[in-house]
Amino acid sequence: MNGHTYEILLALGVLAPFVSFWILVFFGPKMGKPGAGWFGVVMGMGIPLVLAIIVLVGWIGELQSGHAGELTANAYRFHWANLGTVPATIGVKLDSLTVAMFFMVALVAFLIFVFSVGYMSGHSDEVDGQCKYSRFFAYLSLFGFSMLGLVVSSSLFFLFVFWELVGLCSYFLIGFYFDKGFASAAAIKAFITNRVGDFGFLIGLMLVFFQLKTLDLDDAAVRFAEQYAAGTGIFASQFTMFGWSLATIMGVGLFCGAMGKSAQFPLHVWLPDAMAGPTPVSALIHAATMVAAGVYLVARVFRLMTPEALMFVAAIGCLTLTLMALVAIVQTDIKKCLAYSTLSQLGYMIFGMGCGAWIAALFHLITHAFFKAMLFLCSGQVIEGCHHEQEMPRMGGLRKKMPVTCWTFFIGVLAISGAGIAGTKIGLGGFFSKDEILAVAYVRAYEWEEGDYHKHDAGEGHGTGHASTVENDGVTYRLASDPVHGDGHGEERAGGAHGDSHGAASKASIFAHIPKLPKWMFWLAIFTAYVTPFYMMRAWWMTFMGKPRDQHVYEHAHEIPLMYLPLVALAIGTFWASYKLFRPLIDDASHAATDAAMVLATNGASHTEAIGAAHQWLKFGVGGAFIVGFVIAIAIYRKGLARAEAIRKAAGPLHVILVKKYFFDEVYNFVWVKGCILVAKIARLFDTYIIDLFVNLAAAFTARLATFSGIIVDNGGVDGVVNGIANTSIDFGDAVRQPQTGRVRNYMLFATAVATIVIICVLIFGLEAQETVASAGSMVP
């Protein structure tokens, strides 16, 4: 395939669910219960999936034949409008990352659509006389459109537009059971929390707009590098806030959007509540795709991040992954437990981004999407089978009733725990991706040569910075596509040369300034690697193993084949999709998508090849973490809940803190909700006594004025003249009408009288006139 075929296919893939959305909106209720669902499956996601597979296969061919870079560079940009002098362009960001993400989203979404056809038939009661079943698929289709659009957007502006659209769909779907108070409250909470993050995103977007004077992702990165090298534009500003330069604020602002959407530490509160939505929604939007959009955004704007901004990213990610993993330990609701696990894993991805593990973080995103979607669908199967029971302490022993769900869930548990055999290539998705993040974190924390970062004297004294490739104990750090070594950097600046190589060189100097990662971040990540398998094994064991704790729930438990087929497909995907397919794609994307940026990546070989002693214990230490976690979990929960209860009592206040989720909701409720209400009350007083006073005065004055102008001027003056004329006409008409009696004899009388008068007049005056004429005539000769 050549030309713009890939772009057209991807664009069609984006539009198909949009068409599906409108058709379902207008004709969905007529299609009926399974009909609307199957239409959504085929039109909404089937077509994009087919196109995604075509593009993926073709793209891998292009990669092998080496045309991919050319296609990326020549991608078409439609010039839509000018925002001031800044052009707004629409286009498909055609690179390996987009292709991989597009395929991942389409595949996971397709499977979840299929799952929903079965799941929603029992969960879409008609609450308001309309068919909620078709509405669910309409929303899902709209989400598919938004998410795929987000993935292919070439412009930061359109990325933001789709970003808001996925947020909107999330709102619709969390509040799908809007007749239940908690669901609509959760939807509002999610929406408002995301607004907070999006506010930061907008600040970042405006800085990009005003300082970099472009909205295209690639152009922005090039300008950023140029401005860094020349010390102009955003780097010329002396403005600082919290000790951050303007460039850092831009990066942090853009990251704030990711914090909202990916539910990172201070803004994480909405995601657990979002589980009020239907379970397929939790799987698709709040585990696999939309929440990962934050990570995707960071990956896309990675080139606009300064080292300080990245350090902020890493710190937020590190806090999130640790705190949320601890909360997951004490959750008893199966979906809430998975939600906190999602938060923790998103924290891993963000942390990876902050470390510079661009490849590993995206790799983790994709593997996580598969196994977390699978875990959520399993939980949906369990909830459906147990008649809407979500509390794990009331389950237990379900393996006999739902074997397929049980073992697919177990595969998910293994994957998220990073199960694999250390030192070999045998392992599930999480094994590779999480290890890679940790390995990069280790390098950053221990083996990094810290450089000074001064934005204004860039390039000075760092000429011998890192070369493009440094082999160090078998771990390859790669500064992607760095064509110019540090030595040439100074000359280039002196010569005033501009261009890509220039930008790359300036990036090299940024690269040299990346600070060391604080050691606590690395150790927290390692610690959480042990916690994750524990809570996942706990959840699995409580649900499926042991003895049934609630006989009623146990007896009702059953599986639905339509719903477990997607589970099996995802389980297979968890094995297959991870290392062989996505890892090389993202690796390739890092060349193009982060060209000239500081991408620090351990290459995949570190898992198999001979590695240094330091990494050796890291591999085995973390590689074995899942076994430790599993053993502890099984030890506690093997004999029912008694031991857990004893531990709970022993832990005391610590347990309370975890159950209360560090009192975030309470604090937010007190500070923001109550504070908001207080401000509203004050504002209302001001409104009542100050604003209303003026308004009422103005109203009274206006009323008086209206009375004057209406009754006196209008009625008396204007209407008086008009009415006067009319009345006069009527009176005159009446007077003139009087003789018109209609009696012939009267007319005759008048005629006779007039004739008589005329004759008399003629007799009296006519003779005189005749005489006058006669006398006058006699005077004329």
Place this chain on the structure above:
Amino acid sequence: MLPDDFLTYLTIGLTHYLVVGAVLFVTGLFTMMTKRNAIGILIGVELVLNSAGVNLVAFDRYMAPGRVDGQIMTLFVIVIAAAEAAIAVGICINLYKNLATVDVDSARKLQG
């Protein structure tokens, strides 16, 4: 005691004809003004027309002897009177058809 020219007065002249015409005219006019019956009014009209005929003939005889202009004009008047009478009777019949009466006071529809 009769005046000297008494015989002159006895001789039928123009004035006598004019007096007869005037009497006819006033009678016709009075009839038109007082009669409510449409046929009566028609008769009044005929009287007025005939007075005009008398006058025309009289003036022709005494003012322009030897010429027949007045006589011819009178013939016209008679013909026109006949035509007029036909139309008037037609109107009367239609009046009766519409109002079941020939009382002209009840024909007041044209009054605003």
